[in-house]
Amino acid sequence: MDLELLYQRYVNDLYRYLFSLSNDHYLAEDMVHETFYRAYLYLESSEVDAIKPWLFKVGYRVFIDYTRKRKRLILKEKLNEQLDYRTPEKHTIDKDGLQNLLRLIRTLSDNEAQAILLCDFHQLKLIEAADILNLNLNTLKSHLIRGRRKLRETLQKERSSK
Known part of the structure; x- marks a missing residue:
């Protein structure tokens, strides 16, 4: 190859x-x-x-x-x-909307965050993501559902507080 x-x-x-x-x-x-x-x-x-x-x-x-x-x-x-690793470059990047979403994803458990990154961001099939994370397919689905729900709730809280 x-x-x-x-x-x-x-x-x-x-x-x-x-x-x-x-x-x-x-x-x-x-x-x-x-x-x-x-x-x-x-x-x-x-x-x-x-x-x-x-x-x-x-x-x-x-x-x-x-x-x-x-x-x-x-x-x-x-x-x-x-x-302190804060640099002007990092500060500028943090303002970006994607950075905010990634910050929220990092608040999730590791498995939930990984499931969302692999399935939603990188559009891998569920079975491929489960294999990468060494998880049962149903376990991956549970992490994905829980992670999405937590993200949705957190985003709604942030929007309502603005």
Whole structure:
């Protein structure tokens, strides 16, 4: 399988997914590159039928690895000092409506947020999203319904308070 063709076809979708998870442009770019590096290593010796869901699964694993590593680093940083990562660039991005929605999604449980990101934002099939998250299909459906309901309620509360 031609990795360059895969990269051209899926890099934007994968970047948007990883950006929605990390909320950091540079980190999302790094994770996209790590995902395609892992794909390159795997695809040298194996074939994958449904490549897009598989790439998303690899990207999700890259994100999980980063999150675990980051948690360890944060524990070390707390011993030293608290750092403020607010930059003018981030402040400008936060004003965007999509950023507000992503902020609300991050308030959901991990499984609910992942289900919404994969099914609604990236339009993966339910079975593909369930496979990526290693969940039963019915469990994924429950997370998706609950997450959507919580988002709808939160958005209605925000609109009524304005």
